[in-house]
Structure formats: structure tokens, C-alpha cells
Amino acid sequence: MIYFTADMHFGHKAIIRMQNRPFESVEEMDRVLLQNYNSIVRKEDTVYILGDICHHMSIEEADALIKKLNGKKYLIKGNHDRNYDPRLFVDILDFLKISIDGNHFSLMHYPMLSWPKKGSGGYQLHGHIHARMGYNEANRADGQRRYxxxxxxxxxxxxxxxQIVSFFEAYRRGEDC
Structure with a gap:
């Protein structure tokens, strides 16, 4: 399977308050995020992390935590990412275009107004803005394949x-989402 994620902000205590995350402590947040990630991503899966893995952690602590994340990891660098051990990733990039089952995805930490194949059904996946699902739903309603x-x-x-393709396709077909 292929997965995407972003903006975990492991180690960032203030993100709990800033984003109204439902955690009592940074330790709880880090534990739940790691459990959630590893409950879905298997060792043989591929995961594209679209930035901001850790914040306010030493590089040694960050690398130790990243080692615990399952899957073959690609990092699309975010504004809070540091010089993690490159051996922890298949690749580290600023931007990446991939095709999966005939679907075209442009991957970047930051949301873009335009991206490759936007006019022919391409998707732009990003992080950075810490949106809620309503943002993705509004993009879908506006015909924007930005997620x-x-x-x-x-x-x-x-x-x-x-999940991403189904999210957009079900809406296009008029199914309940």
C-alpha cells in the first residue's frame, strides 16, 4: 500500500494548543501519533511524509523516533524539518511527481494554486496549513483536487x-461521502 501524511510535529508541545489537538501532553500526542501511524503503515508499505515530522527535538531524538515509523519512507521537506539521517529515507526531496494506478500526484509540503496535470485530473497533496477535513471537502466541492x-x-x-481517490470520485458520482 501507499500512504501519505504530514505535520506530525513530534516533540512540539505548543502545537497541541495552537491546533487544538486533543492531547493532554506532548508525550501522549507522540505516543498516539506513532501508534496510529504504525497501526496502518506496514514495514513493506511506502509512505510519503510531506514535511514537519518533528519540531523542538534534538536530531538524535528525531532520528530515533523516525526509526520507529514503519514503511519505506520518502520525505518531502517541510519548513520544520532538519537534517535527519538520510539513511532513514528512500529519498529526501522538496517536490515530487508520482503516478499510481493512472492517477497523477504532485507532492509538496506547501499547498499550490497550480500543479502538473491539474487540468487533466491530477491531484496535489500537501501539508503545512494544519487544516481540518472541511478544507478538503471545500476543495472537493470547488472541483479542486488539492488535499x-x-x-x-x-x-x-x-x-x-x-482513500484520497475515493474521496474525490464518490463526490463526482454524487454518492454520499
Missing amino acids: DVGVDANNFFPVSTR
Whole structure:
């Protein structure tokens, strides 16, 4: 399977208050985010992390935490990412275009107004803005295939390619979402 996530902000105590996350402490947040991630992503899966893995952690603590995350990890760098051990990732990039089952995805930490294949059904996946699901729903209603894969918009879990495509396709077909 292929998954996407962003904006975990492991180690960032203030993000709980800033984003009204439902955690009592940074330790609880880090534990739940790690459990949620590993409950979905298996060791053989591929995961694209669209930035901001950790914040306010030493590089050694960050690397130790990243080692605990399942899957073959690609990092699309965010504004809070540091020089993590590159051996923890398949690749570290600023931007990436991928095709999965005929669907085209443009991956960047930041939301874009335009992206490759936007006019022909391409998707833009991002993080950074810590949106809630309402943001993704508004994009869908406006015909924009732009989706925030960040944990704040996805109940603190990674999201699969299938989930993203289904999210947009069900709406196009007029099904209840």
C-alpha cells in the first residue's frame, strides 16, 4: 500500500494548543501519533511524509523516533524539518511527481494554486496549513483536487492513495461521502 501524511510535529508541545489537538501532553500526542501511524503503515508499505515530522527535538531524538515509523519512507521537506539521517529515507526531496494506478500526484509540503496535470485530473497533496477535513471537502466541492494529508485533517492517521481517490470520485458520482 501507499500512504501519505504530514505535520506530525513530534516533540512540539505548543502545537497541541495552537491546533487544538486533543492531547493532554506532548508525550501522549507522540505516543498516539506513532501508534496510529504504525497501526496502518506496514514495514513493506511506502509512505510519503510531506514535511514537519518533528519540531523542538534534538536530531538524535528525531532520528530515533523516525526509526520507529514503519514503511519505506520518502520525505518531502517541510519548513520544520532538519537534517535527519538520510539513511532513514528512500529519498529526501522538496517536490515530487508520482503516478499510481493512472492517477497523477504532485507532492509538496506547501499547498499550490497550480500543479502538473491539474487540468487533466491530477491531484496535489500537501501539508503545512494544519487544516481540518472541511478544507478538503471545500476543495472537493470547488472541483479542486488539492488535499491536505496532514494529521490534523485526517483524524491523526496517514491516508492511503485509495482513500484520497475515493474521496474525490464518490463526490463526482454524487454518492454520499
